[in-house]
Amino acid sequence: MNEFEIFLDIQQGLPRQGPGDRESTLRALSLVSLPAESGAILDVGCGPGMQTVELAKATGLRITALDFHRPFLEQLGALARSAGVEDRIQIVHGSMFEMDFPEKSFDIIWAEGSIYIAGFEKALGDWKRFLRDGAFLAATHITWFDENPPEEIRDFWEAEYPEITTIEGNLGIIERSGYRIKGHFPLPDPSWWDDYYAPLEAKLPASREKYKDVPEAQGVIGAIEREIEMHRNYSAYYGYVFYVMQKP
């Protein structure tokens, strides 16, 4: 197992794979004008799909949910079945870098905690072709709340995601990319903990034991602990912001 496979194994089974919560998903959805019943949503990097199922329940629309990690998609399948929305969710195992959907085939693109993987600005450019005219893109993205954060957290995020910028910086990227801004709001702090960091942190002692003879795994666990510690110490300086925009 390489480090990334170990990381995915430790993350397996969590309710979410990144910060988020039901109320924030629905709040972002309220900034979108819903299409007719035949409309379609693309959920990129859907993970275990908590937001996918919320979107299915709230909109009644068809959703294509794409992720490259099969076990997360199996988790989504089970969640969708238990919510009775599996008929409207098409699960696609694939990479966000190789999406070949027809042009202008979606009314909404949704990306919670996943747009950083493609890069915010690049994704806004690359994914636009899949949106119909007047369609929406909603994404959560890591953002500075303070443009002068302490050195330790600045160094941490500049190593993890060098493009990190402020709300104003991201709004500038959205406008430069040719979208209309429909709204934005920060995720509340519990959305980092309740379904993500708290259950992840609870798994770490057992993961340390499981991988006690695998030095790479100890490094992966150390990096997860550091990320959680950074959030505990510096959440006033950064967080996730939901950005909702419209293709003209």
Ligand SMILES: C[S@@+](CC[C@H](N)C(=O)[O-])C[C@H]1O[C@@H](n2cnc3c(N)ncnc32)[C@H](O)[C@@H]1O
């Ligand atoms: C931070 S998680 C967010 C998952 C989910 N949206 C949520 O909020 O719980 C990022 C997700 O992107 C997926 N991912 C990473 N790289 C990907 C790629 N190249 N193509 C598709 N999915 C990818 C991961 O498997 C993971 O499920």
